[in-house]
Amino acid sequence: MATGPRKQFSRRAWLTAASGTAASGLVMTRFDAVKATVQEVPAQSVDPTRVPGRFVSEVGRRAPGEQPRRLVRTLALSSSSRTPLQDLQGTITPSDLHFERHHAGVPDIVAEEHELLVHGMVERPMVFRMSDLRRYPQASRICFIECSGNGGGAYNRNRMPTAISPQQLDGLLSTSEWTGVMLSTILREVGVRPGASWILAEGRDAAVMARSVPLDKAMDDSMLAYGQNGEAIRPEQGYPVRLLLPGWEGNAQVKWLRRIEVSDRPTMTRDETSRYTDPLKDGTARQFSFVMDAKSIITFPSYPYVLPDRGWWEIEGLAWTGRGRITRVEVSTDGGRSWADAVLQPPILSKSTVRFRHLWNWDGRDTVILSRATDETGYVQPTVQQLWDARGEGTSYHHNHQRAWKVASDGSVTFGLGDLV
Amino acid sequence: MNRPVVGMLAAVLAACTPDAPATPAASDATGPGGEAVAAMPAGAPEQFGFGAHASEDRIARWDIDVKPDGEGLPPGSGSVEEGRRVYELSCMQCHGPTGTEGPNDRLVVAGDWEQWPPGRAFGAFWPYATTFFDYTRRAMPQLTPGTMSDDEVYAVVAYVLHLNGLLAADAVLDAESLAAIEMPARDRFVPDDRAGGPEIR
Ligand code: HEC
Numbered sequence: 001m002a003t004g005p006r007k008q009f010s011r012r013a014w015l016t017a018a019s020g021t022a023a024s025g026l027v028m029t030r031f032d033a034v035k036a037t038v039q040e041v042p043a044q045s046v047d048p049t050r051v052p053g054r055f056v057s058e059v060g061r062r063a064p065g066e067q068p069r070r071l072v073r074t075l076a077l078s079s080s081s082r083t084p085l086q087d088l089q090g091t092i093t094p095s096d097l098h099f100e101r102h103h104a105g106v107p108d109i110v111a112e113e114h115e116l117l118v119h120g121m122v123e124r125p126m127v128f129r130m131s132d133l134r135r136y137p138q139a140s141r142i143c144f145i146e147c148s149g150n151g152g153g154a155y156n157r158n159r160m161p162t163a164i165s166p167q168q169l170d171g172l173l174s175t176s177e178w179t180g181v182m183l184s185t186i187l188r189e190v191g192v193r194p195g196a197s198w199i200l201a202e203g204r205d206a207a208v209m210a211r212s213v214p215l216d217k218a219m220d221d222s223m224l225a226y227g228q229n230g231e232a233i234r235p236e237q238g239y240p241v242r243l244l245l246p247g248w249e250g251n252a253q254v255k256w257l258r259r260i261e262v263s264d265r266p267t268m269t270r271d272e273t274s275r276y277t278d279p280l281k282d283g284t285a286r287q288f289s290f291v292m293d294a295k296s297i298i299t300f301p302s303y304p305y306v307l308p309d310r311g312w313w314e315i316e317g318l319a320w321t322g323r324g325r326i327t328r329v330e331v332s333t334d335g336g337r338s339w340a341d342a343v344l345q346p347p348i349l350s351k352s353t354v355r356f357r358h359l360w361n362w363d364g365r366d367t368v369i370l371s372r373a374t375d376e377t378g379y380v381q382p383t384v385q386q387l388w389d390a391r392g393e394g395t396s397y398h399h400n401h402q403r404a405w406k407v408a409s410d411g412s413v414t415f416g417l418g419d420l421v
Numbered sequence: 422m423n424r425p426v427v428g429m430l431a432a433v434l435a436a437c438t439p440d441a442p443a444t445p446a447a448s449d450a451t452g453p454g455g456e457a458v459a460a461m462p463a464g465a466p467e468q469f470g471f472g473a474h475a476s477e478d479r480i481a482r483w484d485i486d487v488k489p490d491g492e493g494l495p496p497g498s499g500s501v502e503e504g505r506r507v508y509e510l511s512c513m514q515c516h517g518p519t520g521t522e523g524p525n526d527r528l529v530v531a532g533d534w535e536q537w538p539p540g541r542a543f544g545a546f547w548p549y550a551t552t553f554f555d556y557t558r559r560a561m562p563q564l565t566p567g568t569m570s571d572d573e574v575y576a577v578v579a580y581v582l583h584l585n586g587l588l589a590a591d592a593v594l595d596a597e598s599l600a601a602i603e604m605p606a607r608d609r610f611v612p613d614d615r616a617g618g619p620e621i622r
Contacts, residue, residue: 289613
């Protein structure tokens with residue numbers, strides 16, 4: 001049963017899928033399918049009703065059979081690791097599985113000694129320590145962060161992948177509850193001078209990462225976040241404080257924030273000129289393309305799962321938009337010929353991921369399944385052809401086109417966009 | 422543009438929520454369902470007074486960014502010839518003998534500049550030469566960032582400009598001449614025109 005593309009996964013896991021659960025004729029839920037295909041399931045050695053359990057502990061841990069992992073690209077200072085979208089439930093990403101993208105590694109910062117300098121076109125240039133920032137009125141919100149390079153692996157017509165998982169393709173996407181002080185609160189404290197229109201945000205990593213952000217966004221819903229999912233923000237996500245720009249591309253949400261300069265123009269840093277700009281087919285390049293447009297991806301069934309049987313399966317996935325709320329997700333189970341509304345799982349939060357589900361009675365034949373999201377502005381997630389037409393095939397970043405999965409009659413699932421273009 | 426009164430901010434946000442094409446992301450800072458609450462609590466003081474005044478010296482220590490008009494460029498200068506030495510000592514092992522070989526990012530264009538996009542190498546794609554100074558001074562060399570003198574940074578910028586065919590072999594670069602350089606891709610960069618709604622851009 002295991003052929004070409006699946007070889008890169010654990011051989012034992014595949015044997016489990018092929019000969020274990022499926023062959024024994026047990027009824028499988030999608031979680032069984034999950035485990036059978038990507039994880040080794042430890043055998044149940046004792047009857048838990050006959051032996052006392054473990055004691056309480058200071059820090060919890062995952063069940064031995066539940067070991068989702070980030071996917072590390074390369075061990076380099078400028079690198080990334082991706083969230084295992086296909087292994088997760090709901091919308092919140094466990095903090096230790098939040099994707100990473102660093103340009104010069106993760107700095108070790110002692111929060112008690114960290115300072116944030118706010119200066120430039122302000123009445124009162126100031127330095128804040130973390131204890132100062134924490135004393136201001138606090139706010140929390142749930143939102144996604146996505147790297148604008150996410151999904152670039154499925155844009156080139158001649159290099160459409162097949163053996164690629166949601167994690168490999170779109171794992172530069174995570175969702176957290178963020179807590180901190182609204183940036184508008186701090187800008188009010190320092191007093192923004194008339195004529196100001198941009199800020200420069202700068203990090204305290206070895207890249208001294210810097211991005212220009214329009215003042216309108218800074219005054220709207222931007223946050224200086226020091227909390228993530230109920231605890232201090234993780235070092236990989238910017239400890240002790242990062243800039244949070246809900247709905248905007250990850251790179252601009254500068255981590256390990258040490259300086260904000262209020263200005264009347266952008267700085268034109270390397271990461272808003274050389275990188276994170278979108279060349280267009282008309283010979284221009286789109287700059288400051290901050291907002292992440294509506295997007296969705298089916299996370300089950302997807303590569304590397306195998307559907308062990310025809311019949312009822314619940315298709316599920318994530319949808320999100322940087323322009324507000326997702327209003328609709330449609331699913332096609334016939335290669336895009338017909339579409340049905342998926343169920344959106346509340347809460348449907350602005351600029352956050354929402355989980356969608358669609359009950360599907362698979363007849364066991366080869367098919368291609370897709371999803372497409374619509375947001376509150378009426379924007380419908382485009383086909384890759386629409387993006388090619390609008391931007392050209394040589395563009396990069398912001399690849400939010402529809403994703404597809406090919407389900408073969410043997411139950412194997414592979415990335416299926418190449419079959420549609 | 423001065424908006425010290427955040428009590429008013431909520432009203433401003435509400436006013437621009439329905440269909441504000443200029444601000445693509447509709448504001449939801451005060452919306453229901455778990456989003457952040459931006460409004461300052463009633464009775465909040467004009468200023469809280471937390472944090473400390475930042476002196477000129479304090480600001481100068483961290484204020485390292487360079488703007489395209491040259492604001493932020495330090496005194497000093499460097500020649501193409503000096504830059505060659507800096508490059509060979511501190512950059513070449515990662516960016517290649519001529520800036521094209523890697524293993525890390527290509528700094529020099531090879532091939533057809535007229536083709537678009539021309540890759541992302543400095544000479545063909547970057548709109549401003551000041552960005553190279555800003556970035557090198559903050560982030561390079563990758564394993565020892567922040568160790569070069571301003572003169573060395575001027576020099577290596579001059580040398581890489583020269584490798585890209587944009588500066589003569591006997592040139593010397595300082596704040597004024599660096600800010601005056603017009604990069605070939607200068608006018609290619611356009612603001613984001615995506616705005617939600619039905620049109621795919
Ligand atoms: C140890 C290896 C190393 C050394 C030495 C090094 N660099 Fe780099 N350089 C890199 C890496 C890696 C990147 C990409 C960083 C990233 O992904 O953010 C980079 C990126 C750059 C960029 C941005 C390129 C682009 O297209 O955006 C410039 C400019 C640059 N380096 C200049 C220099 C200069 C000048 C020197 C010498 C003073 C130097 N580098 C020394 C590794 C190095």
